[in-house]
């Protein structure tokens with residue numbers, strides 16, 4: 199279970215803030231819902247550890263994680279800024295998180311090649327990020343997050359700029375993540391994303 203227990207947060211200098219109290223079970227996807235500016239990205243950033251709450255707790259399987267740094271958290275994220283490493287090729291970008299070094303084994307290269315294939319990017323493994331379109335970068339960031347196989351996957355507008363085929367394939371991969379027990383936290387304006395993926399809604 200991922201729990202946000204009386205988690206409060208206010209941006210410095212602002213007079214109003216949020217208090218979140220939500221939970222979601224393993225293998226489930228929650229859609230964070232609300233109009234623009236209601237705090238969807240903020241709640242994802244709190245879970246990811248990019249923002250620090252003023253009080254309250256974030257727990258996963260009963261363990262408090264709010265004091266862990268972002269890279270220590272059992273969480274992987276796809277945010278609107280894709281954060282690909284520009285000096286590393288696509289396969290190495292996706293492979294980050296599969297292992298501690300940068301050099302991929304042939305098995306890992308093959309697994310990554312298969313995932314690129316499913317995302318409609320066959321043969322892109324040796325390309326550099328600068329040679330990709332925005333939608334292609336988005337798919338790479340999503341594949342990287344999926345292949346990390348973390349207990350929690352944070353998805354902020356994950357399908358932006360993708361064509362229908364790519365959306366379909368990536369949603370299928372996300373459903374497979376749910377089936378293996380991952381918790382998905384999804385902020386998306388795309389009705390279809392919510393319909394296909396979400397089991398519950400957090401209204402902000």
Ligand SMILES: Nc1ncnc2c1ncn2[C@@H]1O[C@H](COP(=O)(O)OP(=O)(O)OP(=O)(O)O)[C@@H](O)[C@H]1O
Nearest residue numbers: 209210212232233234235236237238239240241385
């Ligand atoms: N660094 C910041 N400092 C102060 N206020 C901020 C900061 N970042 C976001 N906000 C404000 O907090 C509120 C929530 O922002 P957030 O990005 O979480 O909304 P959102 O629901 O994700 O919006 P959208 O759907 O437009 O992406 C907004 O009013 C925004 O202006």
